[in-house]
Amino acid sequence: SGSRWPFTAVDCRTNNIGYTPYPFFLGYLSSMLSQKGTINTIVDGVAENLSNAVFLERVAGYEPDIILMEVATASYLVDTYWLMKIKERLPNVKTIWAGTHVSAIKGKLLDENPMIDFLLTGEFEKSGLNLIEAIKNESGYSDIKGIIYRDDKGVTIENPPCKLIEDLDDLPEPERLRVSIYRYNDLFAGMEYPSLQIHASRGCPFPCIYCLWPQTLYGGQNYRVRSPEKVVDEIEKLVSEFGFKSVYFDDDTFNLGKKRILKICEEMGKRKLDIKWGAMARADTSDYETFEAMKKAGLVGIKFGVESGSQELVNNAEKDLDLSKVEKAVQWCKELSIKTHLTFTFGLPGETKETIDETIAYAKKLKPDSIQFSITTPFPGTKYYDMYKEKGNILTNEWEKFDGGQYTVIKSDNLSTEELENAVNRANIEVWS
DSSP states (O other), X not given: OOOOOTTOOEETTXXXXXXXXXXXXXXXXXXXXXXXXXXXXXXXXXXXXXXXXXXXXXXXXXXXXXXXXXXXXXXXXXXHHHHHHHHHHOTTOEEEXXXXXHHHHTTHHHHHOTTOOEEEOSXXXXXXXXXXXXXXXXXXXXXXXXXXXXXXXXXXXXXXXXXXXXXXXXXXXXXXXXXXGXXXXXXXXXXXXXXXXXXXXXXXXXXXXXXXXXXXXXXXXXXXXXXXXXXXXHHHHHHHHHOOOEEEEOOSSOOOOHHHHHHHHHHHHHTTOOOEEEEEEOTTSOOHHHHHHHHHTTXXXXXXXXXXXXXXXXXXXXXXXXXHHHHHHHHHHHHTTOEEEEEEEEOOTTOOHHHHHHXXXXXXXXXXXXXXXXXXXXXXXXXXXXXXXXXXXXXXXXXXXXXXXXXXXXOOSSOOHHHHHHHHHHHHHHHHO
16 A cells, blocks of 8 residues: 655656555545544645645634644654644644654654654544544543543553554545646556555554554454445546546455455446556455456456565565465456566565565566565564564664665665665666566
8 A cells, every 4th residue: 555755756847746655544534524523624745845844824714723644663753843833823833743764663753852742643533533532522532542642640551552543434435626636547468547546444463563554553364345336436426526537446455355346346447437547455365256357347457465486585584475376366367358467575584685586586587567666664663673673683763764665664674775786776777688
């Protein structure tokens, strides 16, 4: 699922933003607040490519009573900077932080930063709604689950976690009008602009040691789905109202449950949506019949996380993926003219020069339409991070370096940091040469 960094690519000639995922949690919370009659808005400086001055003026201009910021590990320093600037302009505003980094670090953030008033842990729509209502009504915070705050004596209090939303169909549609709706996209495989991003499910039942959202936001291997009818209702409505020409399912793992996927495809066909779409998926959870149905319903591209060409490393990552099934799924997609985008990462436990060679050779063998190589990053809150921290193999706590692309933040048992960083460059050169 999408990660929002403070350095989203911008084409300076056109001001067009590249990969920019829609902020679903903020969007859902915004809709829930509106249902309660709470006036709110979303300011997305990343998507709108706002200058520092314009962003600050936009936020301060609303004269808000409460500001909630969604914080990622790599954006921590940037978010701290903006919190300071906002507090300088609005000293009495109540500030709330939420997101994966908050859920991983928890109360320590309050201890280190007096400018933060509250933290939300886990998926934060319900807890955020309850907290904002309590702040408005001055009704106290001791009974609100999923929050961390300071009591009257300045002591940090961590309340029990908030229960996950059991039925995703109970959620309203996320706010689309208070954001720059056409600035969000994850275009690939010939998907056309403007593109709609949507969730059909949340979470993932697989125990990959590195995967951030399930471990920090969803309490582990919890997988929940929306009804196919509701999903297609939302697509049909937004395509009609806003003229979207493609759809991207930004789920953690879209293609789980054959019956459900076939029903989504059936609904899209029944309503004659005739729209191109893509999805983030697993290579081993759909058969040929399902891929065929998805193609008929408009699927033009699919993303598979493969991680390594070494089965041993895939096993070490606890991904529960048979690489032979990846080959079969990619071949099926080729036969059906579905474009494939594969992701690989260097630095999983057990990585060696030989396994790097295996991964590059495997990627060349599969011949996907597009490919992404990264450096494995153990984000705080994951089993992977805890494993490496216990071994003393985390090289830095400079959170801005936890970006998975430019920096190596781990000490490998078999490789130097330079060798890991060079692996990405070499892979990109060799696969496309």
